[in-house]
Amino acid sequence: MLEVAGLTVPHRLRDVSARFPSGRVTAICGPNGAGKSTLLAALAGLVPGLSGTITLAGAPVGGMLPDERARRIGYLPQSGEVAWNLSVRTLVGLGRLPHRASRAEDAEAVEEALAALGLGPLAERALSTLSGGERARALLARVLATRPHWILADEPLAALDLAHQQALARQLRALASEGRGVVLVVHDLALAMNHADHVVVLHEGRVAAQGRPETALSQQVIEDVWGMSARWLGEPGHRALAL
Secondary structure: OEEEEEEEEOOOEEEEEEEEOOOOEEEEEOOOOOOHHHHHHHHOOOOOOOEEEEEEOOEEHHHOOHHHHHHHEEEEOOOOOOOOOOEHHHHHHHHHOOOOOOHHHHHHHHHHHHHHOOOHHHOOOEHHHOOHHHHHHHHHHHHHHOOOOEEEEEOOOOOOOHHHHHHHHHHHHHHHHOOOEEEEEOOOHHHHHHHOOEEEEEEOOEEEEEEOHHHHOOHHHHHHHHOOOOEEEOOOOOOEEEO
16 A cells, blocks of 8 residues: 655645555546646655655655665656667666666566567667657556556556557556556546546645545536536446536
8 A cells, every 4th residue: 555644745735645555556637737746756755845644555655765665666757758869678678777686587577568568569669769659658668667566657648549548558457456556647537437446636736536436536526626517428447528
């Protein structure tokens, strides 16, 4: 369990308390400026000057050594800047830096991550030659290569076409079914409704709702938080939002 209690970041988050269960996909949703990216970065132990507590399996995240934290928590920011024009394989291999593993184990983890994101045919390509969606998949593969128990990703589905979006959503659910915790910032409420097990909704730096998707993303919550009248159409797992 990854948990925050009374989390406050000046001008961004106010008294946020939420639980993120392992073995589940949790979506963090909310309007622009609600504090979603700040909360995700705080869960990864990357936000200074905060108050409150962030614990992983009861241990303070801030008290972990950097290598230990990097092995346990894989974090993908929204920007995903890369300073050098590396090959996809080399970029994904950077996910192995927190480990002191054998070359064979590192190579196995890299190949596993490339295969999971369908990047085998692109492994030797330079990043500069990739489309935005291909680059987004390569950056997430770097996180997967670490083999962390927790995967925190800021809008990993946003740059993908429909087919890759659905494939990645299925892959993240499969990772959660193995017992890993998956926490995603998601703007598309239909994606959150159909693919998440748990949803945390932020509004103006506070938790407005949390729980099962059908509860946290109810028509009333959407009206209160986003200021729009909406209703859900379709069957569970295949919902669409009509505005």
